[in-house]
Amino acid sequence: MNKLAKALPLAAGGLALAAALFTMLPPGPVRGFDVDGFGRLPVLEGGRVKPADSVARNSLLMIRSQQSFRYQGRTVSADEWLLDVMFRPEVADQQPVFVINDPDVLGLMGMKQTSERYFSFRTIAPYLEEVQKQATAAHPIDAKLRTRFQSAVVNLFDRAYLYYRLKNTVQLEGAPLAAELAAPLAPGAASRQDALAELAFFRPLAPPPGAPADAWRSVGEALRRSPAAADAPDLRALAAAAAAWGAQDAGAFNAAVASLAGQVRAGRPAAVSQAGSEVLFNRAEPFYLGMVIYVLALLVLFASWAWKPQLLQPTAFALLVAGAIVHTGGLASRVILQGRPPVTNLYSSAVFVGWGAVLLGVVLERIYRKGFGTAVAAAAGFASLIVAHHLTGDGDTMEMMRAVLDSNFWLATHVVTITIGYSGTFLAGAIAIAYTLRRHVAPRLDPATTRTLVSMTYGVICFALFFSFIGTVLGGIWADQSWGRFWGWDPKENGALMIVLWNAIILHARWGGYVREKGIMAMAIFGNVITSLSWFGVNMLGVGLHSYGFMDKAFWALAAFIGSQLAIMGLCLLPRRFWKGQPAPERDAGHATGPA
Template sequence: MKTKATRLAFWGAAILALVGAAVMLVPQGKVRGFDVDTFGHLPVLEGGRVKPVDTVARNALLMIRSQQEFRHEGKTVVADEWLLDVLFRPEVADQQKAFVINDPDVLGMMGVQQSADRYFSFKVLQPHLDEIQRQGEAAQMKEAKERSRFEGAIANLYERVYLYVRLKNTVQLEQTPGLAFELASLGTPSSAQRRAVISQAAYFRPFVTAGTTNEAWRNAGEALDDAARGRQNPQLGAWARMSVAYRAGDAASFNQAAHDALAAAGAVQADLVAQTGHELVFNRAQPFYVGMVLYVLALLAVFVSWIWKPGWTRPAGYGFLVAGALVHTAGLVSRVILQGRPPVTNLYSSAVFVGWGAVILGVILERMYRKGFGTAVAAAAGFASLIVAHHLTGDGDTMEMMRAVLDSNFWLGTHVVTITIGYSGTFLAGALAIGWTIRRHLSRGGGDEATSKAIMGMTYGVICFALFFSFIGTVLGGIWADQSWGRFWGWDPKENGALLIVLWNAIILHARWGGYVRERGIMAMAIFGNIITSLSWFGVNMLGVGLHSYGFMDKAFWALAGFIASQLLIMAFTLLPPQFWRAGAFSGGASKHEPEPAPGK
């Protein structure tokens, strides 16, 4: 009976979670009658790769506002509708509070009183554009790491304003009758000047011609030039009709024009519609956001199991974890297919992959030990890594084109994946140790001995796993370095960090084998492994150090410093006696789970 109830709770939670995730796949309804889903499906070239308009809209709004939708005049404005307004009704978009500004000095420069409202419209920014440009260009003359807080904020605002202005002039020039007017006036003297301005300002290229290279794509200005020479792209007329219909509020005509534009693009390159359709579904599904939600549910179920009906709630938590792992895996696989690359290509994807690896290991551990502890630690690790990934999306397209030094599917699929699995294992071992510490101080008497031994066994096994993959990954990295730079090892900060992870995991195991540390010491050392791994992973990639630095972020320093401080604090708690705040905690000697070492040990 107990086994039947356990299975029912597991499968019930897993199926319920997967059904909830599947609901995200349902296309959004029409907005005021306009088929924004078909508009979002249209293929464009931006940032060196083909993507749906939906991706451009989401990434642009994310960069400008740090959100993918917002409320305006009592209604929710989704990214695709916002982009339609920016392209075809800029006077409406200018009134929407699309810009987030947090820096008090930037607000002071604009003469705006700081308040709880952090969002501002382009209309509010307009009187200050000259000053924003002047200050922003001056700040951009400095290296990112040398800028003050204000200089970093004003440079960021200038970049977002510039992006917004480019978007407004991508398909047609602002304050002109529109794309249909440009088509009708191709032979006039002023038309060539306007076409040149559009070509220079355009943010993306929506018109494809025969060919598979980036040169096969035209922006609106170039497409109008082709039309002036008698080679009009059929997509151009469809976009012109979309512009007229959207401004006039004619939903039926807009919907027909959007379908015609999609069909015309598909007629030139048949695989485009399928490719952008896949990415559109991926965007709609938001697998990593859904994964975060499921990991939180798994954590909550495990917490409840510690105080109420563990026979039901513990397997339910495991069901949520497995469902989250499946959704997480589906998201990873989709990214691999869309990019045509291995799963780790940049810092964002590494955060997603590290979390996935920790979750998969946690699923296996929970299957082996059935204590609920594997579920809790894996869910926490998965959630934390996806939160980190979420905060890395503000820079734009997370499926960006590869840097030349990384443009190798073989080494991305061997060295990068292997070393990242080592990160996952080291972080999971540290997470298990943190969980052991929390349980030791919150459970009466430090908890039962069987569970304590099980957690110790999990941590030991994961450290062995992490050592193996970290070592293999580091060796593979040296071989790649030898092929790329002509030397196997150069004491680059990233190389040193990778070596430190290997050495630290080896030190933990040797300290245990030699009897220098026992349960409590291993846990403290495993937590310190989090610090070493974070410095190798983020400290180099995000703080502008060495050949492997891929972009300085000033916020990363304080986030990284805070994380390191938290790990040192937890290590201190790990080394303290259990429930040390209770009377007599220090007089009771060592924990009952950890006998004092013999003299000489």
């Protein structure tokens, strides 16, 4: 039994890490085509150089809310889909990639709402003129004031326009690039070149030798600068790849992709290396895998409460550590790929908050060894990564920084520090929730365990107060340098202050004897409400100097979260097992009945 108790945790953690490494293995050819090689080609989009794989994944995510889909009995990857869109539009137009849920939008297109959510471009194309008309009317309306239908129709039109731009990035639909290169001065060529330059969603042609690193060109720009550009080897190779994919000639396509990669590698080796690293990151999907491992850790821990805790509790902890390693690897990879500190936008803050909570939970579990550290850490890590996952729908999560945020020093000090404060406050609330559920569900309470939970919560609140306060002060110094004032009662600044004040109120209430264990725990749960409003809520207002993170899609999710926390607070303050005729006495953890 002792040998099994030592071997099982190591085996579980090792298997989880092995699974993470397995995801990074390169996929095989798709019907003989080197689709992976195409995905590794660097392009310029959104102000940064990235692999074509990232463009494909982000575009499909915006259009379909998924990075792959099933079609005709097989899975179509994002790279293969992008190739079809650009070079076989007659095939791509039949693939069901547009997700439409709004009944009024479906009614606009003469369709009834059914269980079917995905539609092809060919299906919606006859109605796009009316969709554009409705979207044009809705666009001038502030996003916060639009009706559900107006928001949905604007969203559909934007996705359809993105699809249209992708179709006309390398070659205009119906006008093969090879034909344009063969007759660069033919009648109408200039207008087609202008259209290619205007519609291009990304720039696939690397800068020529001696040009600035950001001087990537679209096909249209390369063609209209000089007729001699038609003889450029990169344009020729791109045209060959387009023709080969359209004809489904695997050999010719693979040769063209290899030629393109070689040309870029000769002139911009750093771009090729960066793109290859990002493809590995995309393929590994560390944050999705982290969610899976955290769920496994929770399931094993729950099982340990009913059977063989000496064996399963260490196994759950090993899985938690494996998830933390994968989570850390993903976070470190983003830092390297972006060349920025770990928190740069709302998405990365969700990833970082979960990471901080998991590490704190690992430390707490190593100190107390009660299983609760594992439970709250795995739950917090999973919840934060779920939030991050739902923030990916707007496309590239490693987009270029806004000018006001373009400071690695302040991103690494103020933003990271205050986000660690978020992590601590959420972790304290998670421990308090665990305390509440245990108090009402467990048939018997161990006073020592209860004291441990209260002690853990108190310590984490102290930790969170320290980092929240330091982060808020650093933010004021940054504001003074950027805007000429230390404090302006901006909604985001007020939110940061609320977190500091609430954590301070909890500690002073405890020191003054105004609350005991139940009161501390209820106040810690309310800390989740304060932090969620300060973190996400102020971003929904769209006002103030910090409104660059504006979002309104998560309003109902935030409202539901706050409602759930208030309900759990009430549950925390009710007598133990209050639903029974004679509630259990409140003499928990050795304390006499008294103030909450």
